[in-house]
Amino acid sequence: MTYRNYPQSLPTQKGDSVSLKHPINFKCAKKCASLCCTGATLLAAKEIKGLYKVFPITVGFRKYTPVNEEHLLLLDDFGTNMGGFYIVGDFIAGNWRNNRCIALSDNNTCSLHTAGLKPLQCSLVPFCALYPESIQHLIIEQQKRETYSDCLGFKGNDETVWQGGIFVNQALKDAFVGYQRALREQKEFMQRLLRAMRGSDGYRAFLAGRGILETAIPVFLYNDLFMLIGIQEEETSSLIESQIRVMEDRTREDKNESVFNDALRELRKIKSLRSNDV
Numbered sequence: 001m002t003y004r005n006y007p008q009s010l011p012t013q014k015g016d017s018v019s020l021k022h023p024i025n026f027k028c029a030k031k032c033a034s035l036c037c038t039g040a041t042l043l044a045a046k047e048i049k050g051l052y053k054v055f056p057i058t059v060g061f062r063k064y065t066p067v068n069e070e071h072l073l074l075l076d077d078f079g080t081n082m083g084g085f086y087i088v089g090d091f092i093a094g095n096w097r098n099n100r101c102i103a104l105s106d107n108n109t110c111s112l113h114t115a116g117l118k119p120l121q122c123s124l125v126p127f128c129a130l131y132p133e134s135i136q137h138l139i140i141e142q143q144k145r146e147t148y149s150d151c152l153g154f155k156g157n158d159e160t161v162w163q164g165g166i167f168v169n170q171a172l173k174d175a176f177v178g179y180q181r182a183l184r185e186q187k188e189f190m191q192r193l194l195r196a197m198r199g200s201d202g203y204r205a206f207l208a209g210r211g212i213l214e215t216a217i218p219v220f221l222y223n224d225l226f227m228l229i230g231i232q233e234e235e236t237s238s239l240i241e242s243q244i245r246v247m248e249d250r251t252r253e254d255k256n257e258s259v260f261n262d263a264l265r266e267l268r269k270i271k272s273l274r275s276n277d278v
């Protein structure tokens with residue numbers, strides 16, 4: 001999933017759009033994965049357990065403007081009400097500035113798919129769990145105009161996946177429900193992190209503009225992170241060591257990627273604190 005092009009605002013919904021009555025036909029063609037498997041995807045916290053050796057994990061906050069009352073209630077479940085808009089945090093896996101996901105193999109297939117580790121978010125594209133099920137047609141209208149204009153999944157297939165405001169395809173429904181559940185579970189963690197960022201230049205710039213507020217996970221939130229992910233104490237060292245390794249790989253690639261440098265600093269700090277405790 002192309003994290004950088006995640007839909008953040010849609011035209012305000014006025015009553016039932018005509019297209020609500022039309023089914024959406026879609027089947028991922030896979031061979032055009034280079035279009036959508038760009039630098040980063042999103043992970044539910046529980047998915048980090050299986051993927052911390054693969055991806056550098058950071059957090060990204062985005063602003064969302066409610067499209068209608070139902071969307072407002074959903075955003076209230078997921079994020080922080082800023083009056084007029086909401087801020088919702090996600091775990092980012094990878095580097096969204098890059099053009100190719102590190103899990104995409106040379107033949108343009110997802111190397112995590114056969115291992116059963118493909119993230120929920122990647123199984124949901126081009127739909128989006130940050131919007132109600134009933135208005136996914138608006139998402140698709142926008143996606144077809146922008147990022148997914150060349151997506152082969154909409155072309156020449158008659159497999160209906162969404163109709164009359166609901167997913168009729170079970171795999172998509174499961175990914176949608178699963179990612180929304182994760183956003184609810186992560187809300188408190190994300191709010192603590194967001195509060196800690198208030199007052200920073202990055203936070204102020206983010207509030208004033210659009211785009212993403214990306215941050216490393218700070219030391220003081222690591223215990224909360226372990227609980228959220230659901231890993232046992234004996235595996236926490238493996239997570240820290242593996243994340244140090246993948247962050248080092250990323251910073252070798254580009255020394256100016258400040259978020260990975262920040263992450264490396266926090267990871268080394270927590271490693272040192274834990275070794276002092278022993």
Ligand code: SF4
Nearest residue numbers: 028029032036151153
């Ligand atoms: S069909 Fe669409 S969603 Fe599937 S790989 Fe191609 S661009 Fe991505």
Ligand code: SF4
Nearest residue numbers: 001037101104110122
């Ligand atoms: S994890 Fe797999 S499906 Fe998701 S963006 Fe990367 S290669 Fe594509």
